[in-house]
Amino acid sequence: MEDAAVEEAEVSGAAEFAPALVAAHPLGHSVAVAVGPELRVFDLKDGSAVSLSDNSGGGSHSDAIRALSFSVNGVLFTSAGDDKLVKVWKTDSWCCIQTITSEKRVSAVAISNDGLYVTFADKFGVIWLVTVGQSDGGQESTDNKPVSIFGHYCSIITSMKFSPDGRFIATADRDFKIRVTLFPKKPLRGAHEIQSFCLGHTEFVSCIAFTCLSEGPSFLLSGGGDSTVRLWDYINGCLLDTCQIQDKVGELLEPNETEDSNLAIADICPTNDGSLVAVAIQSLNGIMLLACDLIAKKLSFIKVITIEKCYIPTSLASSFSADLLWTVMGASNMPNQAASQLLTRVKIIPHFKKDTLASADHVPTVLEDSEVPHGEKLLLALQGSLDIAKQEEVLASVLAALKVSMYKMLVKKHYSEERREQRKRGRNDKKIKK
């Protein structure tokens, strides 16, 4: 590899921590959890675990999955990660119809709203585009190679989303920036027109999400390592409001846990009507709820829903239809973790809409395992085990590390002069293979 030493260290730092991810089918048909190389899908209509099949000539993922995404209509699903593969699945049969090889590890993936293209971002900041193959196809044809359509210069892309109207693609990086680019009708030629930069975060941006009132204009939400959730007018690159998480969370954490590094935003998830945002925070054992007023263009704190003492969600998801907020906790690639210990915990918060959750007299609940749709079958499929004791043991071992990992992974490392020289000497510069 011809990566400069700086990128090399960042990539190897990332290999130390791979959070578990959850994604929900937009129409509520299924839910997917990824931990390490394992992709687990549960069919909510049938009430059964899905067995994945592969038509594209590839095997399952062989290294940590870093990104999941359903298409807007739920027909397609993609998964991608450290094994440098992007897999495209049809959600009716859960058959993988296409496997794309990336030159570098993939950090974000998305499907265009029309379902025609898959975009993926690598650890070098380049965004690639590939046409979705036909379902009867199979092997990637030689003229369907990924094309690079734009990039964030030498920066890791942490999140990538298409706007609800499909006109724009927003990408966030670890150099505090969010770029909103016009997604052209013929994207294979590149996406060269930048609509705006949303600048304001003072640390890495970890997650972005579009939100809109039904039938109204849409806005962009973002969460970052600076412990803020921000609301943007992404058409003009204007920061509309900033919510400082630190103030709200202070009392709930141990004194030594309230530094910025522990309060990085892990994930955000808006409700489908744009009125609420659920926020997962790196060391918080619960979900923070923010009210999102898209008319006044303001974010405000509502409450924190505490889950369990040792449960820190690493990823959030919800579908357009059902009013469930899915959360998952888990990690892979942790030091001293055996391969057999890829367990996750799944917790669901019901009534994920403003009228219920936000009202002062509603005591927020978390579904008991017995109340979860399809109960034990779902939990077994997605968590990997029903043995609570074993799970707790595994999760307790990752808990301490989880509280700081994301920040450590994404924040820029500052090296002393001698250390930098030392790293340069270890650099391995090889010619790029054409």
Place this chain on the structure above:
Amino acid sequence: MTRGDGANGGGGGGGGSGQHQGAGKLPRKRFYRARAHSNPLSDSHFPIPISPDEFDLSQHYPRYFPDGEGESRDGDAAAPRIRFADVGCGFGGLLVGLSTLFPDTLMIGMELRDKVTEYVKERILALRASNPGKYDNISVVRTNSMKYIPNYFRRAQLSKMFFLFPDPHFKEKNHRRRVISMQLLDEYAYVMEVGGIIYTITDVEELGEWMRSCLEKHPLFEVIPEELLKADPVVKLLSTATEEGKKVARNGGQTFQAIFRRISLQKE
């Protein structure tokens, strides 16, 4: 007047900031020499404005911002804005040449090397002191323009951008470090207004072809025909105003220019 500590050696570190050599006396270049090459991929620790709103212009153009109110909001239409940017300005030759050609236009040089930036700052201060009323419209900032251009300039703010004798990064594996590339042209197009002009020049033929090719391929730039270039007083400065340019001329070398205009995409 020599500097007390004989500052030729040593890496990193600032240049002659704070050393007053007598108002108006130009700084001596040999105390500010640095290697021609600097690694744009390494993140040095200089302050970057979080967004163009946080970029304090009063530090750079005090005459234009007498109250120290240099941080303007988007709606502040009256506040003067920077219109020309010299990316990799080196010792500031182009800025000094442009300053008197366009005395009412604010311009900035962006340079990665610490010592060289210090030199340019001192040079500008000295010029302002010995030519009252002039050179107030130029300044320099130490930054990495390959990563942070959107932090300094708003959409469609610049009417001219200059890339004079950029580092050729000869090895193929280093081509991605070139300051002109398809990827970076997206950002330069974003900060330039429609009709704005991008000027590039080099004495390395392969790099000249590379830059021209990138600009030709990029949908937001269009070549400016030769006849129109003749009427542009800036063009001559490209090869004569800077250190590099003068060196190339002394050695009888050839230069390769690519000058393009920022256009808007045809609506499909």
